[in-house]
Amino acid sequence: MTTIEPMPVITPERPRKSFADTLRNGLPKLVLAPSFAVILIFVYGFILWTITLSFTTSRILPVYKWGGFDAYFRLWSQPNWYVAMQNLAIFGILYIALCTAIGLFIAILMDQRIRAEGVLRPIFLYPMALSFVVTGTAWKWFLNPGLGLEHTMRNLGWESFTFDWLVNPNMAIYTVVIAGVWQASGFIMAMFLAGLRGIDGEIIKAAQIDGASTVSIYRRIIIPLLRPVFLSAFIVLAHMAIKSYDLVIALTGGGPGNATELPSTFMYSYTFNRNQMNVGSASAVMMLMGITAIIVPYLYSELREKKQ
Amino acid sequence: MSASPETVSAGSARFTRYFIYGALIILAVVYLLPLYVMLSTSLKSLDEIRGGDMLALPTDPSIAAWLKAWGEACIGVSCVGIKGYFWNSIKMVVPAVIISTLLGALNGYVLTKWRFPGHKIVFGMMLFACFIPFQAVLIPMARLLGLMGLSNSTTGLVMVHVIYGLGFTTLFFRNYYEAFPDELVKAAMIDGAGFFRIFWRILLPSSGPIIVVTVIYQFTNIWNDFLFGVSFSSGEASPMTVALNNLVSSSTGVKEYNVDMAAAVFAALPTLFVYVVAGRYFVRGLMAGAVKG
Numbered sequence: 001m002t003t004i005e006p007m008p009v010i011t012p013e014r015p016r017k018s019f020a021d022t023l024r025n026g027l028p029k030l031v032l033a034p035s036f037a038v039i040l041i042f043v044y045g046f047i048l049w050t051i052t053l054s055f056t057t058s059r060i061l062p063v064y065k066w067g068g069f070d071a072y073f074r075l076w077s078q079p080n081w082y083v084a085m086q087n088l089a090i091f092g093i094l095y096i097a098l099c100t101a102i103g104l105f106i107a108i109l110m111d112q113r114i115r116a117e118g119v120l121r122p123i124f125l126y127p128m129a130l131s132f133v134v135t136g137t138a139w140k141w142f143l144n145p146g147l148g149l150e151h152t153m154r155n156l157g158w159e160s161f162t163f164d165w166l167v168n169p170n171m172a173i174y175t176v177v178i179a180g181v182w183q184a185s186g187f188i189m190a191m192f193l194a195g196l197r198g199i200d201g202e203i204i205k206a207a208q209i210d211g212a213s214t215v216s217i218y219r220r221i222i223i224p225l226l227r228p229v230f231l232s233a234f235i236v237l238a239h240m241a242i243k244s245y246d247l248v249i250a251l252t253g254g255g256p257g258n259a260t261e262l263p264s265t266f267m268y269s270y271t272f273n274r275n276q277m278n279v280g281s282a283s284a285v286m287m288l289m290g291i292t293a294i295i296v297p298y299l300y301s302e303l304r305e306k307k308q
Numbered sequence: 309m310s311a312s313p314e315t316v317s318a319g320s321a322r323f324t325r326y327f328i329y330g331a332l333i334i335l336a337v338v339y340l341l342p343l344y345v346m347l348s349t350s351l352k353s354l355d356e357i358r359g360g361d362m363l364a365l366p367t368d369p370s371i372a373a374w375l376k377a378w379g380e381a382c383i384g385v386s387c388v389g390i391k392g393y394f395w396n397s398i399k400m401v402v403p404a405v406i407i408s409t410l411l412g413a414l415n416g417y418v419l420t421k422w423r424f425p426g427h428k429i430v431f432g433m434m435l436f437a438c439f440i441p442f443q444a445v446l447i448p449m450a451r452l453l454g455l456m457g458l459s460n461s462t463t464g465l466v467m468v469h470v471i472y473g474l475g476f477t478t479l480f481f482r483n484y485y486e487a488f489p490d491e492l493v494k495a496a497m498i499d500g501a502g503f504f505r506i507f508w509r510i511l512l513p514s515s516g517p518i519i520v521v522t523v524i525y526q527f528t529n530i531w532n533d534f535l536f537g538v539s540f541s542s543g544e545a546s547p548m549t550v551a552l553n554n555l556v557s558s559s560t561g562v563k564e565y566n567v568d569m570a571a572a573v574f575a576a577l578p579t580l581f582v583y584v585v586a587g588r589y590f591v592r593g594l595m596a597g598a599v600k601g
Contacts, residue, residue, distance in 0.1 A: 027503045028422030035415050035474050036430055042471045043437040046445035053447060062451065106335060109328050122587055123336045126343070129583035129590060130576050131532035133549040137556050137572040138342040141349065141565060142362070152362045186339065190591055243441050246534035250553055267443045272539070277447060284443040295439045303432060 047288065054281035062277060071278035081283065083258050084266040087173050091262065092241040094177045095184075100233050102181065103188030104226075108218065110189070111196045121193075124186035132183070136250025139179040140166065169259035172252050176244075176260055179251055184240065188233050195229035196222065235298050242290050263287050346576075350374060350569035357565050373566035377574060381567050383555050384543060390571050392544060393551035397531055397578075399462050400547055404469035405526045411470070412477020412522060413515065417507050419478070420485040421493050431482060438475035445472075446539055453540055460545045468540060469530045476529075477522050480596055484518040485511060517589070524586055525593035528579050548575050 057067040075081055106124060110117055127135065142148050145164040153161035165171035199222060207217050245264035252260040254269070263283055271280030345362055351369040352360070360367075379389040419431050449468060450459065458464030488511060496506045537547040546554070552575045556568045583590050 028418040029424060031414050031503070032418040032430070035411050035478065036434070038471055039434050039437050039474060042449070043440060043445065043475075044433070046448040047440070049448040050444050050446075062447070106332070109332050112325075112328050114328070114332065120332055120336055122583075123339050125587070125591060126580065126583055127339065128594065129528060129579045131534065131549050131579070133532075133534050133553050134572050134576045135342075137552060137568065138346045140556070141569060142342050142345055144565075147357065147565070148362055155361045182339065182342065187591075187594055191595065194595065239439055245443075246549070249534070249538075250556070253557060264441070264443060267446075268535075268539075271447060281447060284441065284446065287441040288444040291439060291441050295436065299432065299435055299439075303428065303435075 050281050050284050050288075054278055054285050056278055058277040058281070060275040060277065067278060071282040074276075075279050075282045075286070078279070080258055080261060081263075081266060084261045084263045084283075087260060088241065088262055090173050091177055091180070091244070092238065094174075095180050095241050096234060096237040098177065098181045099185045099188045099237055100230065102185040103233065104192050104223075106185070106189040107192035107196055110193055121190070124189050126186070127183040128187045130183065132244075132246035133250040135179055135183050136247050139175065139182070140251050143175055143178075166252065167256055169256050172256060172259045176248055176251055180241075180244065180247055183247075184237065188237070191229055191233055191236075192226065195226045199225050231298075235294060238294050239291060242287055242294075263290075346569050346572055350377075350566055350573055352566055354562075354564060354566060373564070373570040374573070376564070377555075377567045377570035381555055381564075381571065382558070383551050384558075386544070390548065390551050390555065390574060393546055393548045394574060396462060396545060397548040400465045400469065401527055401530045404466045404473065404530050405523055407466070408470045408473040408477045408526055409519065409522045411474060412479075413481045413512070413519070414507070415474070415478040416481025416483075416485045417511055419482045420488070421490065421506070421511075422503070431478070434475045434478050436475075437472070438479065442472065442535055446535075450539060460541050460543070462545065464540055465536060465547065468536050469526075469533065472536075473526050473530065477526065480518055480522045480525070480593070481515075483596060484515065488514070517592075520586060520589045521593040521596065524582055524590050525596075527582060528590065528593075531579055 052064070053062055054071050055067060055069070056063060057065045057070070110120065114120065130138075143163065143166045144151075145162075145167055148163075150161060150163045153163070165175045203221060203225075204217060207221055212220070243264060244262060245268070248254060248260050248262055248265055254261050254265045263286065267280050267283040267287065270276045270283065274280075341363075348364075348366055349357060349362070350373050351366040351371070353368070353370065353372070356367060377389060378391050378394075380387055381389045383390065383393070415434070419427055453459040453464045453468075456464070458467065492510055493506055496510055501509065532549065533547070534549045534553070537550040538553070541547065541550065552571050555571050
């Protein structure tokens with residue numbers, strides 16, 4: 001800037017232009033800066049803050065006294081945390097597998113030149129518009145052992161029908177799977193349907209001419225072509241599974257007992273109810289590491305592909 | 309072996325059609341069942357619920373439970389219904405959606421049409437922010453809101469939702485503007501149009517679809533949020549989802565399933581309405597947030 005200052009005397013046009021240039025160069029960054037600063041502070045800064053807390057002796061309030069890896073040792077010696085991890089494994093695997101399988105199945109059915117597609121699509125997708133709390137509330141009622149499905153089946157004459165998963169500690173986590181799959185599988189269906197519609201019809205025609213059956217066309221040609229959709233679906237579902245919180249709270253409240261504890265509910269209760277903020281922070285760091293391991297390679301490859 | 313290949317394949321083709329339609333109809337019924345049960349329960353009386361069948365239509369439909377949920381149901385200690393919480397959610401959603409969408413549009417514009425060295429890293433960092441588990445920022449945010457005097461306030465929640473929605477809104481607009489022809493922007497620059505003028509006159513008028521997608525996505529996400537609501541607010545300042553959960557999980561008094569379900573319907577109505585009116589855009593938003601994530 002200072003080197004340009006004396007210029008106006010000689011040529012009056014250039015400084016105006018260079019001032020405009022400075023503004024032109026600076027203004028876009030100036031516009032973006034607040035948002036980026038906000039992300040830096042409230043996302044990355046706060047993550048560092050949480051990591052810091054996990055190395056302190058914080059209990060009910062944050063204290064900045066070095067506690068080393070104590071919180072992590074405590075975390076990994078909590079039976080509750082193992083329950084949470086085990087539940088996340090059960091829930092995550094079933095949720096991802098069932099949503100993908102059901103989503104793909106419905107998408108393939110929908111791709112058979114169905115007449116009422118416009119009516120059916122929204123029916124499979126609407127659960128995605130609902131809040132997890134609403135979903136949890138609805139399913140809690142639907143699966144209510146006293147008055148819900150069990151009661152209905154018995155009324156219909158199936159006297160021995162029992163469905164007490166909601167209050168059965170061994171089965172409660174599967175009710176979370178059911179409600180979760182109900183909510184998200186339609187969305188996965190839409191992803192697969194978009195993928196199916198993007199496949200070049202010529203390839204399929206060629207296979208048909210070669211006498212391949214529909215089943216083998218799907219198995220050998222179409223499903224392998226959907227690989228990118230499988231990957232996207234996996235990323236979306238895995239990430240939703242790790243973050244799942246509202247659904248469990250609304251459906252089972254983490255219970256009965258701690259039967260449906262997940263890392264997310266563990267983090268919340270240890271931090272805000274049990275006054276073990278350092279352990280809560282350590283569990284949040286574990287969740288972050290889990291998500292990072294899934295998301296970062298994916299984002300990296302996505303951004304790189306776009307460059308090519 | 310007597311049948312010719314054509315009739316065999318025609319017969320099996322018809323069977324396949326029946327199977328496809330049958331399977332789709334059964335699945336559609338399964339997907340609709342919880343909504344149907346929710347709605348019909350909310351229209352029944354408590355006696356009918358206890359004595360009757362969950363799947364049966366209400367014999368004497370009444371909106372008494374709806375009125376009670378809206379104006380009289382007890383959440384915590386106050387028995388004034390969910391209407392206040394419903395308005396809390398509206399007061400939280402509207403400003404948060406407007407601010408985050410506007411900022412996302414500007415960010416997307418800068419990141420595509422005014423690129424600078426390092427724009428990829430900036431975008432990558434904003435993108436990753438979409439996916440972090442919010443548990444990793446919960447404690448610091450609670451502390452900060454406390455220090456700012458914003459805990460338990462709608463303003464605080466608006467702030468939180470704007471901040472953690474920025475990644476998504478930026479992503480949406482960036483991907484949309486990426487496909488917008490640079491030539492138009494360059495031509496306008498040569499004509500002497502400035503940064504904001506180009507945005508206002510050239511990009512914004514053709515941003516209709518992506519604005520709709522972003523607004524719907526943000527509206528649905530923020531309305532449906534529970535974690536931030538339950539962490540940063542309590543009592544009368546809670547948003548709708550938190551109030552619904554408090555109502556349903558409270559164990560005092562007689563459990564009024566019809567009122568619970570009516571409250572759930574109220575909590576679901578705004579997003580369902582948006583979905584019915586603009587489902588196409590809703591799905592596009594989900595896909596943009598997922599596939600191109």
